[in-house]
Amino acid sequence: MKSRRRFIKNTSMICLGAGLVPNELFVSSASAATGAGELLTEARYYDKLAHRKIKCVLCPRECVIDDLERGYCGVRENRGGTYYTLVHSRPCTAHIDPIEKKPLFHFMPASMAFSIATVGCNVECKFCQNWQISQVRPEQIRNYDMPPEVIAEYAKEKKCKSIAYTYTEPVIFTEYMYDCAVAGNERDVASVMISNGYINPKPMKDLSKVLRAVKIDLKAFTEKFYRNLVAGELKPVLDTLVLLREMDIWTEIVYLVIPSHNDDPNELKQMCQWIVSELGADVPVHFTRFYPQYRLKNLPPTPISTLESTRKIAQDAGINFCYIGNVPQHGGENTYCPSCNKMLIKRRGYIILENNITGNRCANCQQEIPGIWS
Amino acid sequence: MTKSISRREFFLKSMITGSSAFFAKPDARAGILFPKNKVAAGRVVSIRDNSVRTSKNSLNPDVVENMLNTAMSAFFSVGSAAEAWAGLFSENDVVGIKVNCLAGRGMSTSQTLVDAIVKNLLAIGIPARQIIIWDRANDDLKRAGYKIQTSKRDVLCYGNDHAGYTRQLYESGSIGSFLSNILVHQCTAIINVPIMKDHGIVGITNALKNFFGAIHNPNKYHSFKGDPYIADVNLLPDIRNKVRLTICDALTSQYEGGPPYMPQWCWQHNGVIVAQDMVAMDSIAWNIIDGKRAEKGMPSLKEAGREPTYIRTAADADHKLGICEPNAIDLIEI
Ligand code: SF4
Numbered sequence: 223m224k225s226r227r228r229f230i231k232n233t234s235m236i237c238l239g240a241g242l243v244p245n246e247l248f249v250s251s252a253s254a255a256t257g258a259g260e261l262l263t264e265a266r267y268y269d270k271l272a273h274r275k276i277k278c279v280l281c282p283r284e285c286v287i288d289d290l291e292r293g294y295c296g297v298r299e300n301r302g303g304t305y306y307t308l309v310h311s312r313p314c315t316a317h318i319d320p321i322e323k324k325p326l327f328h329f330m331p332a333s334m335a336f337s338i339a340t341v342g343c344n345v346e347c348k349f350c351q352n353w354q355i356s357q358v359r360p361e362q363i364r365n366y367d368m369p370p371e372v373i374a375e376y377a378k379e380k381k382c383k384s385i386a387y388t389y390t391e392p393v394i395f396t397e398y399m400y401d402c403a404v405a406g407n408e409r410d411v412a413s414v415m416i417s418n419g420y421i422n423p424k425p426m427k428d429l430s431k432v433l434r435a436v437k438i439d440l441k442a443f444t445e446k447f448y449r450n451l452v453a454g455e456l457k458p459v460l461d462t463l464v465l466l467r468e469m470d471i472w473t474e475i476v477y478l479v480i481p482s483h484n485d486d487p488n489e490l491k492q493m494c495q496w497i498v499s500e501l502g503a504d505v506p507v508h509f510t511r512f513y514p515q516y517r518l519k520n521l522p523p524t525p526i527s528t529l530e531s532t533r534k535i536a537q538d539a540g541i542n543f544c545y546i547g548n549v550p551q552h553g554g555e556n557t558y559c560p561s562c563n564k565m566l567i568k569r570r571g572y573i574i575l576e577n578n579i580t581g582n583r584c585a586n587c588q589q590e591i592p593g594i595w596s
Numbered sequence: 597m598t599k600s601i602s603r604r605e606f607f608l609k610s611m612i613t614g615s616s617a618f619f620a621k622p623d624a625r626a627g628i629l630f631p632k633n634k635v636a637a638g639r640v641v642s643i644r645d646n647s648v649r650t651s652k653n654s655l656n657p658d659v660v661e662n663m664l665n666t667a668m669s670a671f672f673s674v675g676s677a678a679e680a681w682a683g684l685f686s687e688n689d690v691v692g693i694k695v696n697c698l699a700g701r702g703m704s705t706s707q708t709l710v711d712a713i714v715k716n717l718l719a720i721g722i723p724a725r726q727i728i729i730w731d732r733a734n735d736d737l738k739r740a741g742y743k744i745q746t747s748k749r750d751v752l753c754y755g756n757d758h759a760g761y762t763r764q765l766y767e768s769g770s771i772g773s774f775l776s777n778i779l780v781h782q783c784t785a786i787i788n789v790p791i792m793k794d795h796g797i798v799g800i801t802n803a804l805k806n807f808f809g810a811i812h813n814p815n816k817y818h819s820f821k822g823d824p825y826i827a828d829v830n831l832l833p834d835i836r837n838k839v840r841l842t843i844c845d846a847l848t849s850q851y852e853g854g855p856p857y858m859p860q861w862c863w864q865h866n867g868v869i870v871a872q873d874m875v876a877m878d879s880i881a882w883n884i885i886d887g888k889r890a891e892k893g894m895p896s897l898k899e900a901g902r903e904p905t906y907i908r909t910a911a912d913a914d915h916k917l918g919i920c921e922p923n924a925i926d927l928i929e930i
Binding site for chain 1: 733761812819
């Protein structure tokens with residue numbers, strides 16, 4: 223059910239001017255004017271239960287929600303036994319970013335991604351970089367009215383090759399993501415999901431039909447870490463990674479290395495071995511540097527030496543494309559041919575300085591390089 | 597420990613004791629984080645009066661007021677309710693009345709009870725503009741029948757969505773939240789006025805749980821039956837230091853199907869419960885709800901898999917927010 227008015231107007235322009243963390247945050251009387259109440263789209267993944275309860279089956283949390291209550295993510299509400307998403311067509315932020323910023327290194331290098339997010343998340347990472355928008359509810363922040371057609375049109379107009387669902391957790395705005403991806407595909411604009419992978423198989427399979435690539439944040443390789451620092455679970459994330467491989471969706475993994483929490487060499491080795499055996503050696507893995515954030519401010523940034531030794535563990539385990547991220551100008555952000563070892567893509571931050579991939583092959587040895595290159 | 601006295605006995609007794617026990621020093625149950633200006637931890641006064649219902653089954657405001665005044669006098673061991681109120685607040689206080697309106701009409705804090713509280717505050721000289729009836733959102737308040745009032749001509753009434761939240765993130769144990777500006781920046785004192793009812797996830801919602809309405813992200817903290825999150829929220833200094841009184845609306849209560857209003861599981865308890873120790877009050881409320889469930893042939897909250905363990909946690913050595921152990925609670929039933 224859609225009861226929303228569609229304003230196809232210059233909202234996209236307004237939105238692009240807004241920073242990721244708008245100052246309007248928490249000036250609630252103003253934002254209440256655009257409050258969640260009026261703009262409702264029925265959710266797609268839930269079961270109706272007795273006494274006007276519902277069970278959301280979008281993510282493994284599977285919240286059982288009473289009438290007038292919301293699920294854990296805060297962006298879905300039960301109204302009289304019908305479950306609604308409060309964020310369809312209501313992004314809180316949008317930017318044009320290099321695809322390398324996602325990071326996706328094997329997906330249309332040097333292209334731009336029109337990147338959008340709504341508020342909300344289905345976990346609470348103590349180290350979240352975007353907690354000001356991921357950990358709030360729709361009525362607590364200014365949102366914009368941007369239906370899928372507006373998103374897709376704008377992306378096309380600005381020559382973005384993809385729409386990226388990013389910054390917060392796109393799983394919780396899955397209906398909007400799906401509809402934007404369909405609108406984008408109709409205009410030859412691809413869609414990429416930047417996610418924690420905490421999603422149930424059915425919605426993930428549905429999304430796989432419209433997405434071109436996915437980046438998954440694998441936050442650790444222990445349930446303990448997921449329980450204590452993420453308020454989530456590891457197992458469903460691993461299941462999602464396996465499912466993505468089965469669905470043949472281009473996938474890259476990011477692993478944020480947090481000192482003393484998930485940098486144990488043995489755990490890292492086990493994780494890398496799991497990746498190779500379950501997903502294959504060609505899944506790119508980005509080991510990125512942690513900076514103190516949100517509720518994990520008492521730790522130092524990850525030492526670069528830790529990132530380097532982590533990368534070495536991954537290489538030794540047989541992962542072909544291991545990167546170091548969040549460390550500008552580090553050699554670990556370049557792509558090397560697993561066959562001849564020549565540099566394929568030279569990067570500096572998000573800028574591509576050199577690209578030696580022709581078609582989908584190493585220009586030097588003709589080795590096929592996995593990825594979506596154009 | 598439970599003492600049952602009739603209203604008549606109570607008045608006779610209070611005439612003798614006068615105000616000698618008013619704001620007695622906290623007793624020897626050392627270590628409980630009990631703010632100043634308080635009666636001993638563990639004291640709870642519960643009053644019930646079936647004549648509170650009119651023939652049309654609505655609440656009789658005079659009886660509600662009378663129940664409140666009697667409970668207040670008994671709780672503070674003073675001769676009159678006015679004396680009790682005057683000892684709690686000064687004219688300079690901005691007093692927030694935290695209600696619970698999420699379930700709309702039928703299962704929200706009764707306006708009749710809130711009116712009686714406001715009347716008492718006005719009577720001790722607190723200007724109307726310094727009284728704020730509040731909950732999470734204007735819509736919640738409206739749904740429960742409250743009239744939003746944001747101009748200072750009258751008693752104020754609005755939600756956090758009107759007042760906004762702090763920009764600072766407050767952390768307490770397991771929780772990290774922005775707090776309602778009403779709690780942090782607008783009020784100097786809070787009266788907590790929850791409604792006693794069943795809660796499908798955390799067991800019961802009453803005094804402690806009501807302060808989930810003061811944080812911006814309550815949706816994040818219902819896992820594990822709200823334990824330890826609810827206790828951690830109540831450990832926040834702005835709650836611990838500002839809440840001077842809890843008056844529980846136990847006029848109509850619900851023993852199953854909460855927090856939404858489910859008339860088939862409601863009963864007319866016809867009660868008002870007064871305490872300063874929210875843990876003790878919740879422990880009593882838990883007992884009442886479990887008692888009702890037993891009477892109706894339903895499993896206990898524990899058997900139903902939602903024992904409100906957060907109440908016990910609130911009393912533990914890490915929180916020390918009050919007394920949970922029923923035998924240690926000084927319950928006076930009128
Ligand atoms: S998507 Fe949101 S409401 Fe649904 S199960 Fe996940 S956290 Fe709960």
